Amino acid sequence: MNLAPETLVLVALLAPFLGALVIPLFHAQPNLRETVTIVTALVLSLAVLGLLGPVLAGARPHVQIIEVLPGLALAFQVEPLGMLFALVASLLWIVNSIYSIGYMRSNEEPRQTGYYVCFAVALGSTMGIAFAKNLFTLFLFYEALTISTYPLVAHRRDNEAMRAGRLYLLMLLGGSLVLFLPAIIATWVIAGTVDFVPGGVLGGKAAAPTIALLLGLYLFGVGKAAVMPLHFWLPAAMVAPTPVSALLHAVAVVKAGVFTIAKLAAYTFGLDTLSAAGVNGWAVYLASACIVAASVIALTRGNLKARLAYSTVSQLAYVVLGAVIATPLALVGSGMHIAMHAFGKITLFFCAGAIYVAHHKTEIAELDGIGRLMPVTMLAFLIASLSIIGLPPLGGTWSKWMLALAAADRGYMVAVGALMLSSLLNVLYLLSIVARAFFLPLPGAPGGAPVKIAEAPLACVIPLSITALASVALFFAPDRIEALLARLFAGG
Amino acid sequence: MKAVWPHLPALQVVLPLLGAAFVAFMRRGRSAFALALIVTWLMPLISIALLWQALTGGTISYHLGGWEPPWGIEYRIDALNGFVLVLVSAVSAVMMPYAHRSIAREVEEHRQAWFYCMYLLCLCGLLGITITGDAFNAFVFLEISSLSTYVMIALSHDRRALLSAFQYLIMGTIGATFYVIGIGLLYILTGSLNMADVAGRLAPVWAENARAVIAALAFITVGVSLKLALFPLHSWLPNAYAYAPSWATAFLSATATKVAIYLLVRYVFSVFGVAIDINALPIAEIIIALSLAAMFIASFIAVFEANLKRMLAYSSVGQIGYITLGIGLSNQAGLTGGLVHVVNHALMKAALFLAVGAMAYRIGTVKLEQLAGIGRKMPLTVAAFAVAGFGLVGAPGTAGFISKWYLAVGAFDRGWWLLVFLIVGSSLIALVYVGRVLEIAWLREPGPELANAADPPLAMLAPVLALTAATVYFGFDTEWTAGIAATVAKALLGGLR
Amino acid sequence: MSLDLIIRIGTKLILPFILLFAFYVQFHGDYGPGGGFQAGVIAAGTVILVAITFGLATAHRIAPHGLVDRLIPLGLLIFAGAGVAGLLLGYNYLEYTGFSRTPAYGHEYGILIVEFGVLVTVSGTIIALFYAFVERNR
Amino acid sequence: MRYLSLAGFLFAFWLALSGHFKPMLLVLGLASTTLCVLVARRMRVADGEGHPLELLRGAVTYWPWLVREIVKSAWAVSKIILHPKLPISPTMTVVRASQKTTAGLATYANSITLTPGTITVAVSGNRLTVHALVRDNALDLEAGGMDRRVSRFEGSS
């Protein structure tokens, strides 16, 4: 099958939405229903993978659906950053789907049909974001992603979940409407276009303070990037089922946020414009502060998922940092960190979910000795933790290294310091869990006595093993990602 | 066909009038509905032909009774009112099939024929206001539409509708009287009632007696603003919309206020604007301030309304604020935004009110607390509500986004950054009131009282879905909405002195 | 109280003249719009007078409900129909020039027809309102 | 006959009002008159009471007499009104009406009312209850001068 890249773009965009339409038809046959999900995810991944070759070869497949206003179109174009994001999201969706089946069935969760529908719509929206040719298209799918994930966040339907859902909707949709949209319109008014153009469209169109203001609007307006202090929604959303958390933290939502920031830096502001005097300095310091502050807060959380959530807030700030440092190296680091963190964090969440499925434990204090009950899970947890911390031989090493290098390059020593301090804090808040799991005695069991291994169902364990192994694999294949991202700067 | 062609302007108004007369002879609601349906479906054919003529061949002038203007009454169709004619007639035509079952449920049997008679009169009045080029004739049509509206509201079986109709009658009459005082002053000053003629004669009068011209402008603006429910002259609207028969509410929200807005635009830009330097007066500032108040205060009240129809009614007051804001901005993008929101809001609000009417049809109430889980029972209806509701929020992919885009660009073009944030910020309030409904409708479990609820019959469902689809369609293809609105705005602004 | 003699006779005496006066106003409204309205009011007044002095039943005998309710749309039809007839004769709406070979007469006839429509509608409306008012508790 | 006469009166009324003798208006006048007569028939108003054709002949002498009476009593009432002491002596009384027809009776009662100073308050059979501004007016009526005059007017036909 040799489809034109443009067709593949359309397939990638439409497959999840078609899947979402088909899933409810099999409401009464869960096995068929889940098959639809998996097939859809596979089709999506194949389509995205099919695009990789042409993009690496320098093609920029481009599809315009309709011109909404003169100069403003619903249009798509695949470029390296989006390619990477789409790849990560689509591959992780397969894994996440398998994991979902194990998790949702084991927990006998209600409303599963709606759950899978929303998931598919969310993935379709993510593809829209990844392939958007302009800010309008991106914004459209950005909002669709928020709306489609809202029922997932409120999945439990109790008061806490509803409150989290409301907060989620208000902060993401609200923030995007109040800050992001005006920023887009301002870009339109200033630059006369909102297209993503290599080298940016704002260069020379406005004074530095205006650009700086615009940067602020974007940074805070793109709420999915969870830049502090607009990050509350993310910890609150922990009430959702674990696969949803994985979706939020690794597959789609927050990644869409930081991806948007990175894309804005490369294609709307342009690195030269962004790194000019008086534009980005404050943002670098803000990102650095976020990195440290979120890590410190993570340390204080006793709930496993909450700690992971604040860890995410901190790690997202890495990506933002790279974007606002605005050098090619920093941007490559950013893009790479999107992928690296995705695999690491999804593993951690899968592990947290597996612990919940198998033993209904959510607090870190309850995890004493759990490594003996769930050795595979906790080994994966260890691998992922090391990747997040940025230690070799794991993928996270490279992205962190590039970011630190770029910061030092530009003389942002505070950023370098923040990165180092954060790594230290990562060690503390992640490895302490691993240590507790393996070295502390299991409560209620006599010391040293052999315990029966009690892992979560295979549908949970296999995905988390795969993602953990992928984190290792990524350490050895950074050049592929770099090659892809290097295309960002390869002559327009 | 050829013989009919030149007389389309007359037929646009006369057919509903004749229809109303025939319907009045009927006793049964069913046959009355059938005739009303036929007449209503003819309307868009005529109005589209008229708009096409106006766009391709320039302004149409039809002399009623063969008398030459300015002495005789002239029907005058340019892009602006052709556009409004198409809106009013097309939206009515789309929603008409819905009426039969809904009205049968909400209006007593022996009054249904009477209801359709009033509806046709109202349609005649609204189209008349839009099509006529004569200020006094517009007043007559205004009153025809208003009087029939009062009756339509009062025909609801809810007794509170009577009080609402009465209050609307009081306010509406005051508004119409203000309007007629305004045109009376214009008549004294210029000796003419033909809008175009008045515009031509006003300039020398302005030089001589500016205060009187301002007084006329003020009277007309206040009078029309009452009709279009510009904050704070909106007090009649929430109750009238809440207690009228659901279909009537949808019809009125989509057409009546929009026609009043047309009248305001016509006077501000085509009559006064061409003769006097309208920017020298503080009218834009006043309109913008009131619009902002509407966008925030009325929307805020909507958040706390327990009755869904009242909630949407307050939302209308807020949304009208966006339209008048565009008028107040009076630059290319802003005016385009205001005008395109006339269409977009009409589509969205019609869809919303019809969706709510479908709920009323199925479960007999529109109290929010009794709608828990209704999304499960009436999935398509609530989905339509959601899409149109997100349109109100201005979510991208809906027509509402296009409106807000233009308005914000208009504010930027004026250099008013803060206003941009107010425009988008107010949509947050819409997000809250729409989201509140959706949360209850989708995320709660349905109670036993919803046991028999289901999506309404096709004749009711189809208009809801069609309008919702239009909301989405015009969020992407804007050639016929924003495109024409931009043309109109350009012509209006180009005519300004 | 039995029907008061003086009021009864006074009413009987004056009624035909009131009605004729209505027609006079109708046809002498300066040939312009307007006459039909006053005439309609006066004509309706005769029915109201009958109802007041001779009772509602008598009024109903003279102007039954079915008739009154149909007068309103009938007048409207006459009014709009005359206009449409103008259209059919190839002139603009409400242009009656075609009603006669002499345009001025045609116009005159047109106005007469329209005014008659107004008379019918107005009298029908007022009588209907009167009936609605007096019958509201019956 | 009565209808013919009514038609005559109505048409005369029309001509007086109209003042135009254009054929079209005359036609319209005739049509209106006919329509009025038809309606009058439907209303049953043009009977002996409603269109007292018989009283026409006597009217020539009766009316001038009545006008004279009105002038006299109006003057009298005016004097009373303008008199500083307002010398009124309101009196209610009952007078007998000797007319044979109801039209005649009504003529008498209305004549009393038309003359300032006296008002017919009620009619019951052939008894009229009258309110008079001064006692003398009441006594005059009781004496029956006007009654006889009206009866003669009635009888003359």
Add this chain to the structure above:
Amino acid sequence: MTLVIDVVSWVLVLLGSFFVLTGAVGLVRMPEIFTRMHAVSVIDTLGIGLLALGMALQAGFSLVTLKLVFLLAVYFFIGPVVTHALAQACLHERIAPLLTEDRRAARAADLANERRPS
């Protein structure tokens, strides 16, 4: 001739005005409803009549004059009916007329006696 007409119409109009004023004064001065009716009847008869006559003389014999006469005639037919209805309504509402003498009872008896012998 015109002079004569002028003078006569002058006199008529002045007299009419006088009666109109007098009637109005009576309307205010009279103590209660029945007596007030008498005052108004001065306006309704001589007031209107003389003024109309004065004006008719000024206008000469024409359609307008004829019309004026018709107006008067209509007034003469309608006026007493209205007055009578009002008086009757007052009595019915038990508004007691202020009387120096009520001869009703006595007169009713007299009339009854009168009839019996005949």
Add this chain to the structure above:
Amino acid sequence: MSTLWTLIEHYNYLVTIFLMMTGLYIVVARGNMIKKLIGLGIFQTSVFLLYIEPGKILGGTAPILDSAFTVYSNPLPHVLILTAIVVGVATLALGLALVVRINEAYGTIEEDEIFAEDSDA
């Protein structure tokens, strides 16, 4: 002095404004619906006076019976007043009909009592 003259010359404006204010006041201040309608009627009446002025300016007169019959007459102010009166009468009639039905439904025509009754329900 000249101001005074202007005022007197435009007495109909003064009367118009006076009637407008009176009518509006009654509409706003009275809770009785019939009184509100009366106020509304007064308010509407104010307009008729306004249209008398242009009649003078344009040299139009009220319809005269024996004037020559003109086919193409201007829309003289009296036509406008008449139309406005028709509209006003129709409005008041409809308002009255509504009040009658309100009285049937609520047993009162005082606005505050009706509000009280509806809030109880």
Add this chain to the structure above:
Amino acid sequence: MFAVAAAAILVALALAIARAIRGPTVFDRVLAGNAVGTLAILLLAVFGFLTGRPAFLDIGLTYAMLNLIGTLAVLKFFRHGDLAYDPEREGGA
């Protein structure tokens, strides 16, 4: 001459209005109201003569007729509380 008449009528109008306001019974008001109407017509007629518009006579005629109907209606309404009261059918009051 007509100015004198107009003045007299105006004064009379004022007096009649005073009575209409003072009442005290509704019948006083009806009486005074009728007088006001009559005087107003008279005034119009005088003005009509002053300005050469005898069309006012038509107004006078209209008024006279409507006055009859109106007064009867008002009186009947006050008497029976009901305009539809039928003396022949419903017998004594």
